[in-house]
Amino acid sequence: MALRAAWRSxxxxxxxxxxxxxxxxxxVHSRNSTSASSKMSVDFDKSTGVAVMRMKSLPVNSLSxxxxxxxCINLKKLEMDKSCRxxxxxxxxPKVFSAGLDILEMYGKSPESCGEFWKAVQEMWLKVYSxxxxxxxxxxxxxxxGGCLMSLTCDHRxxxxxxxxxxGLNETQLGIVAPFWFKDTMVNTVGxxxxxxxxxxxxxxxxxxxxKIGLVDQIVAxxxxxxxxxxxMAKWLAVPDHARQITKSMMRKPTIDKLASNREADxxxxxxxxxxxxxxKSLHMYLEMLKKRKA
Amino acid sequence: MALRAAWRSxxxxxxxxxxxxxxxxxxVHSRNSTSASSKMSVDFDKSTGVAVMRMKSLPVNSLSxxxxxxxCINLKKLEMDKSCRxxxxxxxxPKVFSAGLDILEMYGKSPESCGEFWKAVQEMWLKVYSxxxxxxxxxxxxxxxGGCLMSLTCDHRxxxxxxxxxxGLNETQLGIVAPFWFKDTMVNTVGxxxxxxxxxxxxxxxxxxxxKIGLVDQIVAxxxxxxxxxxxMAKWLAVPDHARQITKSMMRKPTIDKLASNREADxxxxxxxxxxxxxxKSLHMYLEMLKKRKA
Amino acid sequence: MALRAAWRSxxxxxxxxxxxxxxxxxxVHSRNSTSASSKMSVDFDKSTGVAVMRMKSLPVNSLSxxxxxxxCINLKKLEMDKSCRxxxxxxxxPKVFSAGLDILEMYGKSPESCGEFWKAVQEMWLKVYSxxxxxxxxxxxxxxxGGCLMSLTCDHRxxxxxxxxxxGLNETQLGIVAPFWFKDTMVNTVGxxxxxxxxxxxxxxxxxxxxKIGLVDQIVAxxxxxxxxxxxMAKWLAVPDHARQITKSMMRKPTIDKLASNREADxxxxxxxxxxxxxxKSLHMYLEMLKKRKA
Numbered sequence: 034m035a036l037r038a039a040w041r042s043x044x045x046x047x048x049x050x051x052x053x054x055x056x057x058x059x060x061v062h063s064r065n066s067t068s069a070s071s072k073m074s075v076d077f078d079k080s081t082g083v084a085v086m087r088m089k090s091l092p093v094n095s096l097s098x099x100x101x102x103x104x105c106i107n108l109k110k111l112e113m114d115k116s117c118r119x120x121x122x123x124x125x126x127p128k129v130f131s132a133g134l135d136i137l138e139m140y141g142k143s144p145e146s147c148g149e150f151w152k153a154v155q156e157m158w159l160k161v162y163s164x165x166x167x168x169x170x171x172x173x174x175x176x177x178x179g180g181c182l183m184s185l186t187c188d189h190r191x192x193x194x195x196x197x198x199x200x201g202l203n204e205t206q207l208g209i210v211a212p213f214w215f216k217d218t219m220v221n222t223v224g225x226x227x228x229x230x231x232x233x234x235x236x237x238x239x240x241x242x243x244x245k246i247g248l249v250d251q252i253v254a255x256x257x258x259x260x261x262x263x264x265x266m267a268k269w270l271a272v273p274d275h276a277r278q279i280t281k282s283m284m285r286k287p288t289i290d291k292l293a294s295n296r297e298a299d300x301x302x303x304x305x306x307x308x309x310x311x312x313x314k315s316l317h318m319y320l321e322m323l324k325k326r327k328a
Numbered sequence: 329m330a331l332r333a334a335w336r337s338x339x340x341x342x343x344x345x346x347x348x349x350x351x352x353x354x355x356v357h358s359r360n361s362t363s364a365s366s367k368m369s370v371d372f373d374k375s376t377g378v379a380v381m382r383m384k385s386l387p388v389n390s391l392s393x394x395x396x397x398x399x400c401i402n403l404k405k406l407e408m409d410k411s412c413r414x415x416x417x418x419x420x421x422p423k424v425f426s427a428g429l430d431i432l433e434m435y436g437k438s439p440e441s442c443g444e445f446w447k448a449v450q451e452m453w454l455k456v457y458s459x460x461x462x463x464x465x466x467x468x469x470x471x472x473x474g475g476c477l478m479s480l481t482c483d484h485r486x487x488x489x490x491x492x493x494x495x496g497l498n499e500t501q502l503g504i505v506a507p508f509w510f511k512d513t514m515v516n517t518v519g520x521x522x523x524x525x526x527x528x529x530x531x532x533x534x535x536x537x538x539x540k541i542g543l544v545d546q547i548v549a550x551x552x553x554x555x556x557x558x559x560x561m562a563k564w565l566a567v568p569d570h571a572r573q574i575t576k577s578m579m580r581k582p583t584i585d586k587l588a589s590n591r592e593a594d595x596x597x598x599x600x601x602x603x604x605x606x607x608x609k610s611l612h613m614y615l616e617m618l619k620k621r622k623a
Numbered sequence: 624m625a626l627r628a629a630w631r632s633x634x635x636x637x638x639x640x641x642x643x644x645x646x647x648x649x650x651v652h653s654r655n656s657t658s659a660s661s662k663m664s665v666d667f668d669k670s671t672g673v674a675v676m677r678m679k680s681l682p683v684n685s686l687s688x689x690x691x692x693x694x695c696i697n698l699k700k701l702e703m704d705k706s707c708r709x710x711x712x713x714x715x716x717p718k719v720f721s722a723g724l725d726i727l728e729m730y731g732k733s734p735e736s737c738g739e740f741w742k743a744v745q746e747m748w749l750k751v752y753s754x755x756x757x758x759x760x761x762x763x764x765x766x767x768x769g770g771c772l773m774s775l776t777c778d779h780r781x782x783x784x785x786x787x788x789x790x791g792l793n794e795t796q797l798g799i800v801a802p803f804w805f806k807d808t809m810v811n812t813v814g815x816x817x818x819x820x821x822x823x824x825x826x827x828x829x830x831x832x833x834x835k836i837g838l839v840d841q842i843v844a845x846x847x848x849x850x851x852x853x854x855x856m857a858k859w860l861a862v863p864d865h866a867r868q869i870t871k872s873m874m875r876k877p878t879i880d881k882l883a884s885n886r887e888a889d890x891x892x893x894x895x896x897x898x899x900x901x902x903x904k905s906l907h908m909y910l911e912m913l914k915k916r917k918a
Contacts, residue, residue, distance in 0.1 A: 188528065204866070205862050205863065205866040205867055205870055206862065207866075208863040208865070208866050209866060210866050210869045210870055210873070211870070213873060216873055216874070220520070221520045221521060221524070222520075222521050223521070224519055224520075224521075224814055225810070225811045225812075225814070225874070226811060226812050226813070226814075226837055228874070229811070229871075229874045229875075230840075232870045232873075232874070233778065233859070233862065233867050233870050233871060233874075234858065234859065234862055234867075235862060235866075247521055250525075268529065269528070269529065272500050272501065272528065272529055272530060273500065273503040273610070275503070275606070276499070276500040276502075276503050276504060276505050276530075277500055277528050279505045280500055280505055280506070280527045280528050281524075281528060283505070283508060283511055283527075284511070284520070284523070284524045284527070284528075285524075311865070315863070483823065515815070516815045516816060516819070517815075517816050518816070519814055519815075519816075542816055545820075563824065564823070564824065567795050567796065567823065567824055567825060568795065568798040568905070570798070570901070571794070571795040571797075571798050571799060571800050571825075572795055572823050574800045575795055575800055575801070575822045575823050576819075576823060578800070578803060578806055578822075579806070579815070579818070579819045579822070579823075580819075
């Protein structure tokens with residue numbers, strides 16, 4: 034427990050070594066409404082109908098149960114506000130978009146806790162993948178595993194063209210496995226064979242490589258990322274909402290229904306896998322490795 | 329009704345502004361058999377086994393109920409003639425292949441009329457997508473919406489390399505939605521993600537862009553379009569018919585069956601959507617916009 | 624029967640003309656274990672956990688019933704040896720990886736024999752596509768039809784960059800048809816549209832073309848083929864086995880289940896097709912053509 038406590042806020046899944054980095058204070062100016070916590074801030078500009086969510090959960094925006102819960106509450110609020118038509122998700126932390134699922138929610142935890150956590154991961158995916166809003170991921174840092182999933186779940190992905198950043202579903206590298214709905218989302222984006230390679234090898238792609246296989250839709254200089262995201266958002270918002278929403282549902286509903294009608298079985302499957310001794314051992318080794326690197 | 333009457337022969341769905349253009353009289357020389365009407369002519373050359381259908385319904389080859397009915401009758405005749413092994417579909421009108429579904433079949437019409445029209449659209453798709461003949465779209469002009477669908481339904485697409493021409497399923501731009509079988513046909517051609525982007529944004533692609541995502545198979549100089557189509561046709565006809573036909577059925581039958589077993593529900597769905605006040609209002613605005621542009 | 628006997632060891636399906644070529648004696652050095660026959664040799668290196676299977680069935684590694692039976696026995700042995708984690712499949716014959724299914728197993732045979740043969744083809748596919756080992760095809764020669772299928776069934780395909788070699792499912796060129804599971808495997812690799820074109824036209828691709836559509840994963844100079852295969856194998860083996868295997872199963876199980884639950888119907892379908900007079904006639908013509916070329 035001591036180990037877990039020590040690492041709680043520093044470790045996230047996987048492929049990104051945790052670093053406590055100095056965070057430039059993000060000056061968030063709200064024109065219309067702002068909600069903020071230690072984990073994320075949300076600015077909604079009524080004049081454009083676009084909200085910007087900036088993740089700022091130190092050190093690497095790992096997706097803990099608390100993070101995911103707050104994320105979904107914010108999403109639901111925006112979704113209920115009919116004047117909000119678009120959402121840009123980005124990070125306020127340097128170098129990282131989101132490092133993915135929080136390992137500490139899966140290591141040394143009771144089956145009940147693991148199940149509660151997994152349900153929150155499902156909820157995030159279901160909410161974003163089926164959102165009536167136009168959702169754009171402005172990926173301004175590395176985005177492994179769950180961070181990649183969050184990006185894939187949006188309508189459009191724009192990544193900062195920095196070769197130090199990477200993105201991918203690299204779960205197998207850690208000895209764990211992306212579930213079927215991570216896989217489905219990736220197949221829908223980059224096709225079957227790219228997904229097979231990416232998942233089997235746990236590949237992390239540079240922005241250029243990600244663009245090449247369609248894992249992101251475009252790459253831009255980092256200082257142009259937000260401006261470009263706003264331009265792309267305007268393009269999406271030029272389409273009548275109802276036609277866009279019906280089309281989005283037509284494209285995504287079969288994939289969503291597969292999980293929505295099997296959530297409990299998927300949770301059981303995750304819990305029985307992650308609580309295996311061999312898997313817990315893999316996670317332990319990974320945490321030790323992180324610890325040594327920091328030392 | 330006056331408005332509708334005035335526009336009947338001039339407006340078609342969507343993305344192409346109607347213009348009455350002077351049509352160069354197309355000198356159709358039949359070597360073996362020719363059928364012709366005001367909407368299309370069909371020349372069948374027994375020596376090659378290839379028929380050429382030239383659409384010439386002024387001003388923009390819009391797919392009206394009458395057009396579709398005649399199209400299907402011609403197709404059925406060719407299909408029944410065992411000596412006819414291939415069909416090239418092209419346009420005799422300048423700048424336009426087909427502007428797509430005729431808006432005036434959907435605006436201000438009774439549910440019964442809308443339903444009858446939609447059944448004819450289904451029939452066109454079912455007939456072409458499952459044709460035993462080799463079908464080639466020689467796309468010598470713009471091909472939005474239903475015009476794009478007709479192209480996608482062929483075995484091969486060759487487009488004139490003129491940057492003024494465009495192709496795509498741009499229905500959302502008009503506030504309407506491509507149905508699931510338009511979507512399925514596009515997914516089968518360009519994959520899930522390209523389709524998601526194309527349909528959500530109602531994108532129209534230049535020939536070069538269309539080639540890049542696989543929406544067309546090749547682009548050639550406009551004056552080489554028919555010669556190239558004939559060369560490609562010869563390549564397809566070099567394959568034994570029965571093997572090619574069984575293969576085509578294997579690739580397309582699941583997609584065809586989805587509509588064939590749900591035609592009535594699909595018609596009901598279309599009728600209840602298109603007769604909504606809000607949708608009729610969108611169509612009205614579009615027609616007014618066309619009218620102003622012409623004035 | 625005389626004809627069949629004369630051609631038995633020389634003719635294979637299709638697109639590759641049979642030639643008795645002088646075969647450079649392949650010096651197989653076993654470090655750990657070797658099994659060899661006239662059809663293939665298998666070397667397993669315990670230090671790396673990687674086995675190499677070299678096909679050497681003269682003249683063109685055609686997939687006869689005997690070949691397939693021996694292939695599956697070897698595969699099963701390796702699969703049962705937990706220390707064997709990877710398998711590289713290549714050819715010891717010059718210019719040809721495998722020329723595909725042996726025509727003489729399908730021409731002039733009883734329905735029973737045809738059925739037994741087809742069951743062996745199914746078995747090969749099922750075993751390789753679901754193998755727990757990492758499987759790499761080191762394609763050092765032409766690989767039409769069944770040879771292409773064998774390659775597609777592996778986890779990774781590396782082809783010698785020699786423009787004289789070709790690869791593809793070219794069955795329609797011979798008047799026969801790739802069954803649904805050949806098709807499914809190709810769709811999973813290169814997508815729906817590429818597969819539709821490839822199967823309908825019976826296309827054979829050069830290494831460069833194959834790379835472009837994703838039919839192979841990389842091309843290398845022929846003298847670097849084995850070294851590259853070993854490097855790629857090491858990359859795959861760096862991933863924890865259980866995570867990689869579960870991921871592989873997730874990607875491939877739906878495709879495998881489609882055949883596994885319909886093997887008998889698929890056999891009946893094949894037998895009734897291949898024993899048709901018209902198909903036997905096609906095969907006869909193909910065999911005669913081969914005979915003339917040799918003369």
